[in-house]
Amino acid sequence: DAGVIQSPRHEVTEMGQEVTLRCKPISGHDYLFWYRQTMMRGLELLIYFNNNVPIDDSGMPEDRFSAKMPNASFSTLKIQPSEPRDSAVYFCASSYGRGTGELFFGEGSRLTVL
């Protein structure tokens, strides 16, 4: 299996622009997570899905952030409009299990908002 696939790996954009990050989870996994990593705060859970349904989005910082999972093999995280403080590495992870399964992370999308 190719693992969790994220795109783009790097994104540089200007403040106010829309950003869309993409994720393909490992086939057969029923949980998908979006995390954000910064030096100051470490890894933070933004949202996670179970069987394509959002379960907990309490970590989504504000209405500018939205996430969708239209099917079991694809998810997007959108930021509109983007701000410089959104600059971070965004990780997608997937898992199989009932809350205790191992998380498999993608390589991350490094976002820089100028």
Place this chain on the structure above:
Amino acid sequence: KNQVEQSPQSLIILEGKNCTLQCNYTVSPFSNLRWYKQDTGRGPVSLTIMTFSENTKSNGRYTATLDADTKQSSLHITASQLSDSASYICVVSARTGYSTLTFGKGTMLLVSP
């Protein structure tokens, strides 16, 4: 509030030497504790997952210990190699599931030749 504290923040050791990284947590109720290795520019990769009843778990040159009474864990690396240079992240899960995974900020390890 659930918290995970790791020490030291960073560490430099010579190749071939051993080292121990620490993790203290206040997560309750406890379900499991995980150690991840994150190479620079890459995603975290799981090293071990330990449940309440496990005191020690090994993965090659990595050995994790867990003391659920004192809420402490350690990750011991034996005969370090240059490829061990990475950030090591301690993650503790509460019994209520994925939403309550609490991440430490990691220990940055540099193995010097």
